[in-house]
Amino acid sequence: MSPLTTFAIAVAALRRNAMRTALTALGLIIGVAAVIVMVAIGNGARSSIEDQIRNAGTNVVTVSAGSNSFGPVRQGTGNTTTLMPADADAIAQQIAGVRYLSPGANTRQQVVAESANWNTQIQGAGADLPAIRTWSLEHGAFFTPQDVQLAAKVAVLGSVVRDHLFGADSDPTGESIRIKNQPFRVIGVLTKKGQAAFGPDQDDMVVVPYTTVQKKLLGITHLQNITLSTADGVPFERVSAQITDLLRARHQLSANQPDDFTVRSLEEMASVLTSTTTTMTWLLASIAAVSLLVGGIGIMNIMLVSVTERTREIGLRLSIGARDRDVLMQFLVEALVLSLAGGAIGVLAGCAASYGVSHIMQWPSLVTANAVLLSFGCAAAIGIFFGFYPARKAAALDPIEALRYE
Amino acid sequence: MTAQDPLIGVRDLTKTYVVGEVEVPALRGVSLSVCRGEFVALTGPSGSGKSTFMHLAGCLDRPTAGTYQLNGRDVSRLSKRELAAVRNREIGFVFQGFNLLSRTSALENVELPMLYGPPVPAKERRRRATAALEAVGLSARTDHHPNQLSGGQQQRVAIARALVNEPALLLADEPTGNLDSRTSIEVMGIFQRLNRERQITIVLVTHEPDIAEYAARIVAFRDGRIRLDNAVEQRRDAVEELHRFDAETQAA
Numbered sequence: 001m002s003p004l005t006t007f008a009i010a011v012a013a014l015r016r017n018a019m020r021t022a023l024t025a026l027g028l029i030i031g032v033a034a035v036i037v038m039v040a041i042g043n044g045a046r047s048s049i050e051d052q053i054r055n056a057g058t059n060v061v062t063v064s065a066g067s068n069s070f071g072p073v074r075q076g077t078g079n080t081t082t083l084m085p086a087d088a089d090a091i092a093q094q095i096a097g098v099r100y101l102s103p104g105a106n107t108r109q110q111v112v113a114e115s116a117n118w119n120t121q122i123q124g125a126g127a128d129l130p131a132i133r134t135w136s137l138e139h140g141a142f143f144t145p146q147d148v149q150l151a152a153k154v155a156v157l158g159s160v161v162r163d164h165l166f167g168a169d170s171d172p173t174g175e176s177i178r179i180k181n182q183p184f185r186v187i188g189v190l191t192k193k194g195q196a197a198f199g200p201d202q203d204d205m206v207v208v209p210y211t212t213v214q215k216k217l218l219g220i221t222h223l224q225n226i227t228l229s230t231a232d233g234v235p236f237e238r239v240s241a242q243i244t245d246l247l248r249a250r251h252q253l254s255a256n257q258p259d260d261f262t263v264r265s266l267e268e269m270a271s272v273l274t275s276t277t278t279t280m281t282w283l284l285a286s287i288a289a290v291s292l293l294v295g296g297i298g299i300m301n302i303m304l305v306s307v308t309e310r311t312r313e314i315g316l317r318l319s320i321g322a323r324d325r326d327v328l329m330q331f332l333v334e335a336l337v338l339s340l341a342g343g344a345i346g347v348l349a350g351c352a353a354s355y356g357v358s359h360i361m362q363w364p365s366l367v368t369a370n371a372v373l374l375s376f377g378c379a380a381a382i383g384i385f386f387g388f389y390p391a392r393k394a395a396a397l398d399p400i401e402a403l404r405y406e
Numbered sequence: 407m408t409a410q411d412p413l414i415g416v417r418d419l420t421k422t423y424v425v426g427e428v429e430v431p432a433l434r435g436v437s438l439s440v441c442r443g444e445f446v447a448l449t450g451p452s453g454s455g456k457s458t459f460m461h462l463a464g465c466l467d468r469p470t471a472g473t474y475q476l477n478g479r480d481v482s483r484l485s486k487r488e489l490a491a492v493r494n495r496e497i498g499f500v501f502q503g504f505n506l507l508s509r510t511s512a513l514e515n516v517e518l519p520m521l522y523g524p525p526v527p528a529k530e531r532r533r534r535a536t537a538a539l540e541a542v543g544l545s546a547r548t549d550h551h552p553n554q555l556s557g558g559q560q561q562r563v564a565i566a567r568a569l570v571n572e573p574a575l576l577l578a579d580e581p582t583g584n585l586d587s588r589t590s591i592e593v594m595g596i597f598q599r600l601n602r603e604r605q606i607t608i609v610l611v612t613h614e615p616d617i618a619e620y621a622a623r624i625v626a627f628r629d630g631r632i633r634l635d636n637a638v639e640q641r642r643d644a645v646e647e648l649h650r651f652d653a654e655t656q657a658a
Contacts, residue, residue: 001521001522002525005521009521016509312505313505313507318493319493320518320567321491321493321494321519321522323486323487323490323522324486325487399466400466403466403501
């Protein structure tokens with residue numbers, strides 16, 4: 001029998017029981033749609049997180065004083081005083097691929113304005129910090145290298161600090177604040193960056209020159225960290241290795257001594273987060289795959305019922321010259337048509353639902369060809385797998401028994 | 407009985423079913439020949455072996471022993487696949503329960519056997535199916551579904567289906583078992599006409615003596631053997647019987 005005839009017979013049989021066909025296919029439609037939507041949600045979440053990280057700058061490398069490596073004596077980061085401004089200069093001058101660099105020294109202080117005060121992070125930084133963080137200013141300007149050199153008492157406020165000290169959306173440029181009883185001139189306000197995907201609120205801080213923190217606020221000569229950004233396409237691993245070698249040499253560490261600093265990048269962090277969301281995606285997809293499996297079992301169930309119910313039909317077909325192979329093919333193709341039609345509708349439904357979800361969540365729409373092909377392929381495989389047993393059962397029927405079946 | 411051209415030649419046919427460890431003999435050595443153009447009724451009580459013989463004659467099953475020549479060819483040792491082809495081309499079946507596909511038009515039901523044989527173009531299938539339905543007097547109901555047809559009409563669709571591949575042999579298994587008296591006579595009339603006009607060989611299984619008398623020859627089975635094999639002396643004619651039946655009904 002030609003494949004086309006087999007197909008026509010299968011479609012005719014499915015149409016004879018349209019309602020049942022629709023309900024059976026529904027199991028698979030939901031399964032396929034669920035896989036696609038779950039993968040789309042997972043991908044959407046991942047790309048949303050990746051966007052946030054990119055926003056923070058994936059090419060940003062942080063060198064922190066102190067080591068968290070497992071030496072015989074573990075020192076907490078920040079308690080080490082060996083990271084010096086000269087190290088920062090050396091990195092900037094000697095390591096290729098470093099674009100911007102900002103030495104850092106932080107402290108937490110009470111900031112007092114005329115009518116309000118607020119306890120916040122005072123971040124000492126270099127003049128290049130906005131370039132590293134791709135941060136722009138809402139009002140005023142950032143401090144200059146000259147301010148850094150002079151340890152000028154100038155401050156750039158995060159928007160949260162501005163809101164607390166001067167009221168929301170105000171422009172306090174030129175106003176005066178006091179930090180540790182010393183007057184600072186407000187020269188700018190940073191644009192709102194929002195809560196970071198990790199860590200504290202990036203808007204709840206005051207940025208001042210790092211030299212000012214060292215000399216006027218803490219009375220130290222060392223740095224707590226160095227933040228730098230690399231040029232595009234420069235691999236983090238190479239920069240990290242070079243910084244490590246350079247600093248170890250400068251700090252005169254012997255081979256068996258642990259690093260007294262830590263080099264980290266956001267890229268590293270990003271890959272951890274990405275792999276977390278990938279795991280999440282797989283989790284969601286495998287839950288959805290269960291419903292796909294249940295849909296497949298639904299098909300097998302209905303096909304088994306159908307074979308029993310149509311025993312006399314099978315007997316008749318055998319008596320008018322159908323070979324067992326013809327019967328096998330008929331039921332297999334029926335299951336296949338059922339699952340492929342269900343799969344196709346499921347793909348459409350899944351795409352529609354994914355677009356709906358991404359619209360609501362403000363995510364980019366992320367129906368991937370992989371998810372579509374995978375779930376559709378699964379649907380087809382399920383059709384063959386779960387259709388085969390009932391079909392073989394039908395083909396194995398004895399024509400005489402089948403004809404007599406009541 | 408003409409001896410010159412046997413369509414069915416059966417010699418020492420034996421069929422034994424094995425149920426568990428018990429062997430149940432259904433046929434204990436049957437020899438019979440049916441010539442082309444004959445109209446034979448197989449009778450006998452249930453368990454007599456007439457149905458088993460019918461299944462073997464219809465190539466639905468293979469004998470335990472003995473030979474079966476159909477249309478000059480030994481079919482008793484063919485494979486399942488070859489038997490399917492024989493059923494498709496040489497044999498037409500009519501059943502007690504009609505066995506039509508539900509929610510499928512009469513025409514499509516009749517076209518069915520052509521799907522399992524050598525490829526026939528859709529147009530030609532349709533033409534042949536229409537012709538077969540015309541032959542049983544159902545040309546006006548080609549688009550009707552079985553549930554829109556009476557029992558007699560359904561059985562006529564089934565007869566058209568059995569005829570559509572122009573088989574040499576028509577096997578009817580209790581074809582009037584589900585029909586009322588008048589419709590039974592009508593259906594027997596169709597068989598008689600097909601036998602007379604087209605010389606189609608018909609083998610009919612029935613346990614009703616009066617239905618058997620529409621055939622020209624009665625073969626009676628008992629306990630897996632042929633007990634009697636006689637020509638019918640006073641053969642019934644369906645046209646006359648129908649007149650008589652209607653007259654009696656009117657009188658009553």
